[in-house]
Amino acid sequence: MAHLTIATSETAVQKLFNGIRDNFSIDESDSVDFGPFTAGYEVAFHLEGGDVDMQADNSIVVKELDIKWDKLRFYAGIDIPELCIGGFCIIALPFVGCVLRAPEICIFEDDPDIGIDLDLNGLLTSEISLAAKPDLQYVVNPARPAGMNWLDAEDANLANMWKLFIDPEWVDIDIFDWSDIVGDLLENALDNAIDDLLFFLPGWAKDLISAILGPVIDLVRGILDIGDDIDEWLSDLLGVSLGLFDLIITAVADLLADQFPLIEIEDPFPILPYQGSLIPVKLPIEDLDVTFTEDELVITASIGETL
Amino acid sequence: MAFTDNSDLYGAVNEAGINLVVKHLKRQRPSLFNYGTEFIAKTPKLHCHSIDADPMVLLRNNPLMSIESPLPILGTNNLLSLHYCIQFVNAQIDFHKSNAITLPSELGELPEQHFAITAKVCAGLGCPDDRLTDYIEAFMDSFYEAISLDDIVAGKSTANIAGLKTHRKRPDPITIPVDRLECFCLEVFAVCHIETRKVGNQHIFSPKLDNIEIVNLAPEGLENSIECYAEQVIRLGLLPRIRIALEKLVFDQLQIVNVAIKPADSVATNPAIEDDELKVFIDMEVS
Secondary structure, three states: OOEEEEEEHHEEEHHHHHHHHHHHHHEEEEEEOOEEEEEEEEEEEEEEEEEEEEEOEEEEEEEEEEEEEEEOOOEEEEEOOEEEEEOOOEEOOOEEEEEEEEEOEEEOOOOEEEEEEEEEOOOEEEEEEEEEEEEEEEOOOOOOOOOHHHHHHOOOOOEEEEOOOOOOOEEEOOOOOHHHHHHHHHHHHHHHHHHOOOOOOOOHHHHHHHHHHHHHHHHHHHHHHHHHHHHHHHHHHHHOOOOOHHHHHHHHHHHHHHHHHEEEEHHHHHHHOOOOOOOEEEEEEEEEEEEEEEOOEEEEEEEOOOO | OOOOOOOOOOEEEHHHHHHHHHHHHHHHOOOOOOOEHHHHHHHHHHEEEEEEEOHHHHOOOOOEEEEEEOOEEEOOOOOOOOOOOEEEEEEEEEEEEOOOOOOOOOOOOOOOOEEEEEEEEEEOOOOOOHHHHHHHHHHHOOEOOOHHHHHHOOOHHHHHHOOOOOOOOOOEEEHHHHOOOOEEEEEEEEEEEEEEEEEOOEEEEEEEEEEEEEOOOOOHHHHHHHHHHHHHHHHHHHHHHEEEEEEEEOOOOOOOOOOEEOOOOEEEEEEEEEEEEEEEEEEEEOO
């Protein structure tokens, strides 16, 4: 029997998920200038929606998490050296100078002269769904010489680790979440139409009309999302991503997940640090286990008899 | 039934786990459990109970005992003192229902939502043998003025009677050397529970002592006095150090959300001491 049991309810995980989702945003921009060639990007997004569902098969599913692109702009340009033709003197008089010049035409005066500017600010919504399982591994520090005792390993920062990885089973990314994009556009159009056509109505009446028409827009969102829902349902059922792009994403996610553990627990685990010359007190952790059930995440561990 | 039916988070540790923690603590920090004079600390053969320390403790020259001052012999003006040691040999915890510790009849049955602690305490005094005492007695005789009956009859102040000889240099204090300690062991049992109270933004889980008993100690006054002393040590010295505070925590993996945690209201007894476990039910708010 495990000595220690820790459990987190699905509700708590959903609360944590919501908190991270609502507080997480990215706003990045950068540009490079190689003289005649310039390029840059502006990217900002936040997260909306989404749902967490724990499954009886020891997995967790994140459904339909929207990535709202607040800024999505890529630009690049080439600055061609300015080239001027003409401007030479046609008639020159003594003591007067040039009285008639050929017209001068310059091209490539701008900087950059040729460029693309892909600006999708506020237009796009992407959607991500994924399923993952916990993958707990005991990792013997590869740099630790054989026979090194636990205290020398502590001093040399070579302790072994329990590492909890999140192993993605499948990842489904809709770069263009048409249901939300069209839904948002419709909603904006509806709000504008109500404001323009029914300007004489008080605010509460406009809100009432918006509320009445809201379900229609939700229906459109739902209809447009049906294909994607089927795709995700099948992915969930088969445990594999459908679609080449999703397979690639899953492979990349697998690779990344394998590199970055979610939690690392030192073994033996320190409970008292060095105090002067007194050695630290550490507990051997055995039989660490992480399991998802339909209701909760359960972590169990035992304390070993000997270090 | 899920662990978290009535709360967001649940944590439980059983008595076997806590007893193992104490065991590791005792082997890796033996000086927390063993106290004695410097000579006793350096002479393991004199210990009342051999100390089972982790090999790393010896390898790093960590102390097996915390050094304490010797016990002064009263009346010697701190010239003479005795070696001693006190060792906490076995410490064990038993959460309700009681099955690991057999409580003495004086403490009765372990009540629900309570836990029992037992510890075997061994102590020893470095009592010199009679020949050494005879020698030291003769030595001490030479330092004191003999009581003069003439002085008493003459009504001189008793402050000067049997005082140290003023013409002799005061010797350095001596702790009488010994080659063995006179050891005895006591079994101490205690019954405790845990109280929860709110102080500011913190919810404090405080262990509280209900009753203590030292078995087979006579006379009764001696037993009561030692129990009283042990109670003061536990209530005033030990338990205040192991209160656990729940307060606002920051989720330290992503550093982007604050997680405030508090004891779950929907659980009647929280923390609960039952099924040989200490269980804590916690609700959390994320912002």
